Amino acid sequence: MKNVLLSVLAVLLLSIGLDAVAVNQIETPHMRRFGAAEGLPSRMVLALAQDRQGYIWAATSDGLARYDGIGLQVWQHDPHVASSIPGNEVETLFVDDRDRVWVGVNGSPPSMLDAARMSFTTFPDVGTACDAQVWALAQAQGAIWIGTSSAGVCRREENGRVTAFRATPDAADGLPSNTIMSMVTDARGRLWIGTDRGLVMRDGERFVRIAPDRLSTTVFKLSKDTDGTLWVGTSKGLYRVTPAGVLAPAPWAGSDIVRAATVVHDVHGGYWIGAADGLFRVAPGEAALRVMEGDRGSGFLTARSGVLDVMQDRQGGLWLGLISQGVAYLSPDWRRFSTIFASQGKPLESLYLVNAVADGGSFLVTTGEGVYRLGNDGELVPVLHSDALGGGTVQSVLPAGDGSLWIALRDGVTRYTPATGQKQMLAMQIGTSATHRVELMTPGINGEFWVSIVEGGVQRRAADGRLLATFHFGSDLSEVGGMVQQLTVRPDGAVWVAAGDGLWLWQGERFRAVIKDASHEVYAQAFVSPHEFWVGRPGALERYGWDGQQARLLERIGHEHGLPSTEIRGLALGGADTVWATTSRGLFAYKRGQPQVRRFGQRDGLPDSEFSMRPPAIGPNGQVLALTTSGIVLFDPSRPFAPAPMARLVIESVQVRRNDAERPQTIAHKDAVILQARDRDLRISARLLSFVDPASAHYRYRVNGYEERWVEQGA
Numbered sequence: 001m002k003n004v005l006l007s008v009l010a011v012l013l014l015s016i017g018l019d020a021v022a023v024n025q026i027e028t029p030h031m032r033r034f035g036a037a038e039g040l041p042s043r044m045v046l047a048l049a050q051d052r053q054g055y056i057w058a059a060t061s062d063g064l065a066r067y068d069g070i071g072l073q074v075w076q077h078d079p080h081v082a083s084s085i086p087g088n089e090v091e092t093l094f095v096d097d098r099d100r101v102w103v104g105v106n107g108s109p110p111s112m113l114d115a116a117r118m119s120f121t122t123f124p125d126v127g128t129a130c131d132a133q134v135w136a137l138a139q140a141q142g143a144i145w146i147g148t149s150s151a152g153v154c155r156r157e158e159n160g161r162v163t164a165f166r167a168t169p170d171a172a173d174g175l176p177s178n179t180i181m182s183m184v185t186d187a188r189g190r191l192w193i194g195t196d197r198g199l200v201m202r203d204g205e206r207f208v209r210i211a212p213d214r215l216s217t218t219v220f221k222l223s224k225d226t227d228g229t230l231w232v233g234t235s236k237g238l239y240r241v242t243p244a245g246v247l248a249p250a251p252w253a254g255s256d257i258v259r260a261a262t263v264v265h266d267v268h269g270g271y272w273i274g275a276a277d278g279l280f281r282v283a284p285g286e287a288a289l290r291v292m293e294g295d296r297g298s299g300f301l302t303a304r305s306g307v308l309d310v311m312q313d314r315q316g317g318l319w320l321g322l323i324s325q326g327v328a329y330l331s332p333d334w335r336r337f338s339t340i341f342a343s344q345g346k347p348l349e350s351l352y353l354v355n356a357v358a359d360g361g362s363f364l365v366t367t368g369e370g371v372y373r374l375g376n377d378g379e380l381v382p383v384l385h386s387d388a389l390g391g392g393t394v395q396s397v398l399p400a401g402d403g404s405l406w407i408a409l410r411d412g413v414t415r416y417t418p419a420t421g422q423k424q425m426l427a428m429q430i431g432t433s434a435t436h437r438v439e440l441m442t443p444g445i446n447g448e449f450w451v452s453i454v455e456g457g458v459q460r461r462a463a464d465g466r467l468l469a470t471f472h473f474g475s476d477l478s479e480v481g482g483m484v485q486q487l488t489v490r491p492d493g494a495v496w497v498a499a500g501d502g503l504w505l506w507q508g509e510r511f512r513a514v515i516k517d518a519s520h521e522v523y524a525q526a527f528v529s530p531h532e533f534w535v536g537r538p539g540a541l542e543r544y545g546w547d548g549q550q551a552r553l554l555e556r557i558g559h560e561h562g563l564p565s566t567e568i569r570g571l572a573l574g575g576a577d578t579v580w581a582t583t584s585r586g587l588f589a590y591k592r593g594q595p596q597v598r599r600f601g602q603r604d605g606l607p608d609s610e611f612s613m614r615p616p617a618i619g620p621n622g623q624v625l626a627l628t629t630s631g632i633v634l635f636d637p638s639r640p641f642a643p644a645p646m647a648r649l650v651i652e653s654v655q656v657r658r659n660d661a662e663r664p665q666t667i668a669h670k671d672a673v674i675l676q677a678r679d680r681d682l683r684i685s686a687r688l689l690s691f692v693d694p695a696s697a698h699y700r701y702r703v704n705g706y707e708e709r710w711v712e713q714g715a
Helices: 124-129
Strands: 032-034 045-050 056-060 063-067 072-075 090-095 101-105 111-113 120-122 134-140 143-148 153-157 162-165 180-185 191-195 198-203 206-210 219-224 230-234 237-241 247-249 262-265 271-275 278-282 307-312 318-322 327-330 337-340 353-359 362-367 370-374 380-385 396-399 405-409 412-417 422-425 437-443 449-454 457-461 467-471 486-489 495-499 502-506 511-516 524-529 532-537 540-546 551-557 570-573 578-583 586-591 598-600 624-627 632-635 649-658 665-667 679-688 699-701 711-714
Touching: 045 090, 045 318, 056 090, 056 318, 063 090, 090 134, 101 134, 124 153, 124 162, 134 180, 134 191, 143 180, 191 219, 198 219, 219 262, 230 262, 262 307, 271 307, 278 307, 353 396, 353 624, 362 396, 362 624, 380 405, 396 437, 405 437, 412 437, 437 486, 449 486, 457 495, 486 524, 495 511, 495 524, 524 570, 532 570, 540 578, 570 624, 679 699
Parallel strands: 045 307, 180 219
Antiparallel strands: 032 327, 045 056, 056 063, 063 072, 090 101, 101 111, 111 120, 134 143, 143 153, 153 162, 180 191, 191 198, 198 206, 219 230, 230 237, 237 247, 262 271, 271 278, 307 318, 318 327, 337 632, 353 362, 362 370, 370 380, 396 405, 405 412, 412 422, 437 449, 449 457, 457 467, 486 495, 495 502, 502 511, 524 532, 532 540, 540 551, 570 578, 578 586, 586 598, 624 632, 649 665, 649 679, 699 711
């Protein structure tokens, strides 16, 4: 067998003002993995390919696997079946223009799986002409080319004619070596061959050596780019052959030390480099390779994660074949979310994430252990451990205008100055009940701030912390024993309280109910404009018009739109027409005029689907930071939704039980399927070959001339 073994790349978000600096868009690709639990026969994946229909193929050390978005089908050697794959150690893989799958199997001549996927054909004549391991496969000049470990190259034409090409090291127009590591055909139909002694190109009936004085090392990998560039992954760095035919080092710092690199130019304009040294990324506009590890490596990649193959599918998804970690897939829309799982190596799920607030160009996050700051470099670092304040969970934090922080623990609020370490505790007057606790804080006008107390009510406090007013549950607002879900202070000083029995408003004197419904709690609120707002209620989003005195329901989004029957934990707006909702079952987005909400979960790059009880923090330019049980999510709610990538519907099989037979039989379905009078039990197996969210695809069918309505078949 062949021995082939990012930190943060910041893209600045647009600012809405000179002071509106936001946390950089941190690239944290969250990949889906496929291993033994998903049916992959081996964790060692040596090559990947996509066939003409859209299936993904993986060559592994224990068989050939095909993925359809839902499950894996595996071909392994059966010594009792002559048409089975000739072995299980599949070293290379290629799909030709007739949709046949060619494989190089350790210890066997090349073998081909027919387009019907019924049987393998092995070619002993090629094995005789090139008696060595098959390490590379390609198609050029109307023939299949087979590169071997020590016998050069064989060309097999469709008529069965086999021609062998051996190394002629002293000839300028011959192969420099019989050890062929890689082959690829470019857009002009030229065959490029990587050997252990450099790179050659097949030009007509001769081989042309490419810069032998500069490139005499082992060429492990060859990758073609959409712009005509050929990427050359060697044992001593990464090179490129320009469309003009000029050999040059790869243009990125660090390219000279990566080994056996495969390159993919992605649909976003960036580059992925899979190598024996790990997975590397070059974002658009960047000039250096960055290794993907930690949060930037989906939590499982390290600098030792050998990548044997990288491929981009027709929808823009990225696939990795790894030396010991199976297959990984990255959705084409992966840049929508940035996720953070750890702080200085410590998993965030162990911290108990509670609340967050924007602080200029960064965010503050409260946890069961203290306060952390997420800087614009994407690093989460501790600011203050709660032990310094007597211990306990920090419920919320609020930046003061002078650089100090108001910090709410269960029993009170403390003013903490990071520059000096000075602390000032406030007398909260919250009573002695064990159920009373300080929870939320939000800034008011003129430096004032507001505090909510579970079962105690709401306090208004001056900039220096003095108590200005207390509003009690039961007598001043909401119901006895209430709890504030969200506190919002508008620019005019009006205070809005989302509570257990509705929505309350304070405009300088007393609170009054704007929406009062004790059976439907209001969990969250977000203003579109001074005259329009959204609220989140159990299983529903409601949009209201506001004239300064009364709220009028304009729109309600609920179960019929795909929203689950659960509480809405927070809201964020993406412009005037899109509202986002955090829930215990994922993140949902509704765009006005659309029939259904869109759900985002772990498949889309989120740490998990269970969001915090507290609303997300909104940065100065609308950037959102939301907490889940295991991590932090950053996203731009105004980022447009790309159209769903086109995918092909494939009918895998059609079966009927014909003439009262005991077992169903498979019938041809290439053209229209015509059923006979005594056909029973029609069974159709179909797949929409999209890998973005395959579980969301639903199918239906109808028999023309028999059924008037479509029959739903589900996912």
